Amino acid sequence: AVVAQRAAYADDERFSFTILAKNVGKRKAQIAAITQSSGDLILNVDSDTTLAPDVVSKLAHKMRDPAVGAAMGQLKASNQKDTWLTRLIDMEYWLACNEERAAQARFGAVMCCCGPCAMYRRSAMLSLLDQYETQLYRGKPSDFGEDRHLTILMLSAGFRTEYVPSAIAATVVPDTIGIYLRQQLRWARSTFRDTLLALPVLPGLDRYLTLDAIGQNVGLLFLALSVLTGIGQFALTATLPWWTILVIGSMTLVRCSVAAYRARELRFLGFALHTLVNIFLL
Numbered sequence: 001a002v003v004a005q006r007a008a009y010a011d012d013e014r015f016s017f018t019i020l021a022k023n024v025g026k027r028k029a030q031i032a033a034i035t036q037s038s039g040d041l042i043l044n045v046d047s048d049t050t051l052a053p054d055v056v057s058k059l060a061h062k063m064r065d066p067a068v069g070a071a072m073g074q075l076k077a078s079n080q081k082d083t084w085l086t087r088l089i090d091m092e093y094w095l096a097c098n099e100e101r102a103a104q105a106r107f108g109a110v111m112c113c114c115g116p117c118a119m120y121r122r123s124a125m126l127s128l129l130d131q132y133e134t135q136l137y138r139g140k141p142s143d144f145g146e147d148r149h150l151t152i153l154m155l156s157a158g159f160r161t162e163y164v165p166s167a168i169a170a171t172v173v174p175d176t177i178g179i180y181l182r183q184q185l186r187w188a189r190s191t192f193r194d195t196l197l198a199l200p201v202l203p204g205l206d207r208y209l210t211l212d213a214i215g216q217n218v219g220l221l222f223l224a225l226s227v228l229t230g231i232g233q234f235a236l237t238a239t240l241p242w243w244t245i246l247v248i249g250s251m252t253l254v255r256c257s258v259a260a261y262r263a264r265e266l267r268f269l270g271f272a273l274h275t276l277v278n279i280f281l282l
Contacts, residue, residue: 048172059119069159072113073167108160112148117169145190
């Protein structure tokens with residue numbers, strides 16, 4: 001597929017292709033491209049992503065501020081209608097972009113510029129490449145969590161990271177539970193690991209971002225603790241933990257209702273199903 005694209009653009013002087021001898025992973029492929037580039041801005045796009053025609057101009061406009069080191073667009077599921085799971089993930093992406101990232105962007109500190117559509121300042125990336133390339137996980141070179149790690153490095157270097165909701169990118173999302181769980185496992189490991197990396201940065205940012213980082217990590221652990229406690233109660237007393245079920249259900253209903261109101265789409269009420277996925281799988 002890549003060879004065919006290279007042939008199609010071979011006579012266009014605006015494009016050049018770097019074909020690596022083997023698959024060395026996303027991080028090393030990025031570094032190979034960045035070191036051979038010459039433009040002021042770098043656009044990272046995943047291979048399963050389709051960009052709207054105005055994405056580059058909208059992200060580049062945000063990058064006109066020299067204080068901005070990275071900016072990401074809004075992600076949607078290109079295969080949204082395939083299964084019940086892809087519909088849920090499309091809503092999950094909307095919430096992640098238009099609640100989480102949008103809130104963080106109010107303080108110029110998006111904590112993870114997502115790989116499917118993220119623009120970086122080349123001069124900033126060059127200064128961070130050594131740290132980016134040499135990251136270890138359990139004593140071995142890291143092969144996951146590139147997007148979050150690179151974003152944290154940008155914040156650590158004093159750059160702002162932004163979100164541009166009008167820059168739309170459609171990406172293929174998992175359509176089976178097995179693939180989805182493997183993806184979520186990689187992302188969860190990255191979130192926990194790189195949140196520790198971000199701890200020295202948080203005091204220099206708004207206090208909301210510290211609360212946000214704690215909530216993203218500790219909240220999931222509290223949910224797991226609630227579920228284990230409920231299972232223990234049922235096993236020991238043969239009674240259901242109705243109070244816990246009521247609290248989790250109420251919180252789910254509030255969140256989905258707010259999302260449905262903000263998006264002006266009733267389908268977000270159906271995102272309540274994702275709570276069951278969270279509880280029993282994630």
